[in-house]
Amino acid sequence: xxxxxxxxxxxxxxxxxxxxxxxxxxxxxxxxxxxxxxxxxxxxxxxxxxxxxxxxxxxxxxxxxxxxxxxxxxxxxx
Amino acid sequence: xxxxxxxxxxxxxxxxxxxxxxxxxxxxxxxxxxxxxxxxxxxxxxxxxxxxxxxxxxxxxxxxxxxxxxxxxxxxxx
Amino acid sequence: xxxxxxxxxxxxxxxxxxxxxxxxxxxxxxxxxxxxxxxxxxxxxxxxxxxxxxxxxxxxxxxxxxxxxxxxxxxxxx
Amino acid sequence: xxxxxxxxxxxxxxxxxxxxxxxxxxxxxxxxxxxxxxxxxxxxxxxxxxxxxxxxxxxxxxxxxxxxxxxxxxxxxx
Amino acid sequence: xxxxxxxxxxxxxxxxxxxxxxxxxxxxxxxxxxxxxxxxxxxxxxxxxxxxxxxxxxxxxxxxxxxxxxxxxxxxxx
Amino acid sequence: xxxxxxxxxxxxxxxxxxxxxxxxxxxxxxxxxxxxxxxxxxxxxxxxxxxxxxxxxxxxxxxxxxxxxxxxxxxxxx
Numbered sequence: 312x313x314x315x316x317x318x319x320x321x322x323x324x325x326x327x328x329x330x331x332x333x334x335x336x337x338x339x340x341x342x343x344x345x346x347x348x349x350x351x352x353x354x355x356x357x358x359x360x361x362x363x364x365x366x367x368x369x370x371x372x373x374x375x376x377x378x379x380x381x382x383x384x385x386x387x388x389x
Numbered sequence: 390x391x392x393x394x395x396x397x398x399x400x401x402x403x404x405x406x407x408x409x410x411x412x413x414x415x416x417x418x419x420x421x422x423x424x425x426x427x428x429x430x431x432x433x434x435x436x437x438x439x440x441x442x443x444x445x446x447x448x449x450x451x452x453x454x455x456x457x458x459x460x461x462x463x464x465x466x467x
Numbered sequence: 468x469x470x471x472x473x474x475x476x477x478x479x480x481x482x483x484x485x486x487x488x489x490x491x492x493x494x495x496x497x498x499x500x501x502x503x504x505x506x507x508x509x510x511x512x513x514x515x516x517x518x519x520x521x522x523x524x525x526x527x528x529x530x531x532x533x534x535x536x537x538x539x540x541x542x543x544x545x
Numbered sequence: 546x547x548x549x550x551x552x553x554x555x556x557x558x559x560x561x562x563x564x565x566x567x568x569x570x571x572x573x574x575x576x577x578x579x580x581x582x583x584x585x586x587x588x589x590x591x592x593x594x595x596x597x598x599x600x601x602x603x604x605x606x607x608x609x610x611x612x613x614x615x616x617x618x619x620x621x622x623x
Numbered sequence: 624x625x626x627x628x629x630x631x632x633x634x635x636x637x638x639x640x641x642x643x644x645x646x647x648x649x650x651x652x653x654x655x656x657x658x659x660x661x662x663x664x665x666x667x668x669x670x671x672x673x674x675x676x677x678x679x680x681x682x683x684x685x686x687x688x689x690x691x692x693x694x695x696x697x698x699x700x701x
Numbered sequence: 702x703x704x705x706x707x708x709x710x711x712x713x714x715x716x717x718x719x720x721x722x723x724x725x726x727x728x729x730x731x732x733x734x735x736x737x738x739x740x741x742x743x744x745x746x747x748x749x750x751x752x753x754x755x756x757x758x759x760x761x762x763x764x765x766x767x768x769x770x771x772x773x774x775x776x777x778x779x
Contacts, residue, residue, distance in 0.1 A: 318717040320779040321770065327396040330414070334421045336720070336766075340759040343724045366445045367756045369418040373452035374763035376414075380399065382775035385460035389398040405474040408492070412499045444523045447496040451530035454492070458477065463538035467476040483552040486570070490577045522601045525574040529608035532570070536555065541616035545554040561630040564648070568655045600679045603652040607686035610648075614633065619694035623632040639708040642726070646733045678757045681730040685764035688726075692711065697772035701710040 321382035329383055333375035337368060399460035407461055411453035415446060477538035485539055489531035493524060555616035563617055567609035571602060633694035641695055645688035649680060711772035719773055723766035727758060 317339060323329040395417060401407040473495060479485040551573060557563040629651060635641040707729060713719040
């Protein structure tokens with residue numbers, strides 16, 4: 312594992328930062344799922360694409376955010 | 390991070406406010422997933438679109454509401 | 468918030484009432500997602516529509532029921 | 546609420562009975578989502594229909610089973 | 624209930640066995656959802672079918688595995 | 702069970718390794734769901750395929766990552 316891990320921790324300072332992390336996790340998952348160039352193009356299309364694709368991508372974000380929020384004990388002090 | 394965070398906290402006074410927050414989170418996810426103008430139009434179409442798109446968007450809301458409800462310990466005193 | 472909140476609490480007496488609440492939450496989510504009239508029509512179509520739409524709507528109900536059940540500690544004494 | 550509740554409890558003796566309950570919950574959700582006759586027909590089609598509909602219906606069962614299993618503390622003594 | 628329950632317990636020795644159980648649960652759900660012969664054929668098609676059907680079936684497996692893993696306290700000693 | 706289990710443990714050192722494990726679990730699920738050659742080809746198509754297939758595959762990864770993260774108590778010390 313390189314020093315520059317793309318996911319060093321699930322801990323964030325704020326809910327907003329946690330949400331941004333969930334968006335990043337959804338994007339990276341597409342790349343890791345199939346890393347070659349043709350698929351990267353498909354990935355780009357996925358996120359710039361039609362309404363249903365956008366909603367489906369948002370569902371992935373929501374699933375990751377649930378994980379990140381649990382990891383941060385829901386930032387309960389805030 | 391600006392002072393005016395769109396998601397300063399997952400804590401809400403009531404379940405109804407928590408539900409409204411989940412709807413907001415679903416909307417913001419679409420914008421963050423792909424922030425350029427063409428996609429914003431697609432996003433609008435997503436929420437004004439056909440029945441299946443609406444149900445899929447509701448699924449995203451349901452996933453976020455599960456997170457918000459857990460963050461509020463399900464508003465158990467109410 | 469008005470006195471007549473549509474979601475004053477996640478607590479219900481019985482699992483059956485909790486299930487009915489989950490169905491209501493799924494319906495309200497459609498309205499909140501996009502509240503104008505054209506979408507309300509689409510929403511109606513969603514629930515009276517084809518088999519796949521019905522199953523997708525049932526998935527939303529299942530997700531909300533998981534939240535309501537956790538809020539009620541699964542009605543474990545029953 | 547009638548004495549003959551269709552969902553008096555989430556507690557079951559065994560995992561297998563819990564799974565059967567999850568199947569029942571998925572079926573009832575379709576009926577509650579839209580109770581009129583035309584939709585009941587659509588519901589029947591949903592469960593007798595094509596492969597993708599069957600998988601989608603299985604996803605609803607899986608979501609309900611997760612709830613039932615948690616309610617039974619995963620039948621851990623078994 | 625017969626002695627030969629198809630799901631006597633959610634407990635498994637290893638994560639790999641738990642994953643196999645989740646695959647089995649996904650398969651059985653299709654049969655229980657609609658047990659007649661025509662649907663069994665559709666079920667077979669579901670699992671031998673196209674890429675999107677396979678991914679959807681994998682989603683059902685993932686949901687069941689989450690339940691099985693929780694039931695085994697994530698096999699944390701391993 | 703062979704000594705070379707493909708899933709000996711859900712424990713990983715880092716979140717990044719946990720994410721890679723979730724990607725692996727999503728891939729294996731496709732193979733276990735239907736192990737014959739024709740389906741393996743379909744599986745390959747699934748991961749090299751269009752944008753919607755990629756997003757759906759990412760959803761499976763997100764579900765598995767939630768399980769792996771819980772198994773590691775969210776790597777909270779990091």
